[in-house]
Amino acid sequence: DAGITQSPRHKVTETGTPVTLRCHQTENHRYMYWYRQDPGHGLRLIHYSYGVKDTDKGEVSDGYSVSRSKTEDFLLTLESATSSQTSVYFCAISPQGRSYGYTFGSGTRLTVV
Amino acid sequence: DQQVKQNSPSLSVQEGRISILNCDYTNSMFDYFLWYKKYPAEGPTFLISISSIKDKNEDGRFTVFLNKSAKHLSLHIVPSQPGDSAVYFCAAYNNDMRFGAGTRLTVKP
Numbered sequence: 001d002a003g004i005t006q007s008p009r010h011k012v013t014e015t016g017t018p019v020t021l022r023c024h025q026t027e028n029h030r031y032m033y034w035y036r037q038d039p040g041h042g043l044r045l046i047h048y049s050y051g052v053k054d055t056d057k058g059e060v061s062d063g064y065s066v067s068r069s070k071t072e073d074f075l076l077t078l079e080s081a082t083s084s085q086t087s088v089y090f091c092a093i094s095p096q097g098r099s100y101g102y103t104f105g106s107g108t109r110l111t112v113v
Numbered sequence: 114d115q116q117v118k119q120n121s122p123s124l125s126v127q128e129g130r131i132s133i134l135n136c137d138y139t140n141s142m143f144d145y146f147l148w149y150k151k152y153p154a155e156g157p158t159f160l161i162s163i164s165s166i167k168d169k170n171e172d173g174r175f176t177v178f179l180n181k182s183a184k185h186l187s188l189h190i191v192p193s194q195p196g197d198s199a200v201y202f203c204a205a206y207n208n209d210m211r212f213g214a215g216t217r218l219t220v221k222p
Contacts, residue, residue: 041214042213045211101160106156107154
């Protein structure tokens with residue numbers, strides 16, 4: 001989607017290294033989310049943000065941290081990557097955070113070897 | 114703790130026929146339900162939604178039905194087209210959005 005971009009699209013990293021994924025939006029939406037998609041689990045919420053410097057944990061937040069210093073950018077950091085964090089990561093945005101269909105980015109495929 | 118379940122990982126239908134995708138949920142506090150469609154190498158895209166105060170919502174070829182007493186919703190696609198072939202995720206919203214594991218729909222010409 002043109003209003004939301006994720007970078008990088010693909011990344012291979014080694015176990016134990018820190019990794020940062022970036023989500024950038026041009027829609028000025030208040031709410032931003034990070035999900036991971038795994039076979040058999042669908043999409044699971046990692047962290048979300050409801051404003052600049054306002055973030056909260058999702059259902060699978062262990063091993064992840066986030067930061068949002070500007071409305072348009074939401075960063076996801078894996079402090080010390082593990083093989084269990086190999087996944088496809090999606091960022092999503094929403095204008096109001098309630099009941100609206102989220103707009104998702106194209107995803108980042110992360111492989112931890 | 115999977116609060117939203119899609120028990121059929123895949124579904125195959127003939128072009129022109131009806132596709133019915135099913136979803137069950139366990140949390141009675143969900144007050145909004147959505148369906149997303151996902152093509153390979155793309156993010157999910159919003160398809161259709163329904164509020165918990167309704168039992169049906171229709172948008173063109175897509176209809177979502179909600180049975181609150183059974184905690185069940187379904188997506189009907191009529192008629193199915195080859196371009197509908199994708200993974201469909203059911204989602205439910207309370208304080209955050211919970212997704213099912215997805216159903217891969219294949220529509221054969």
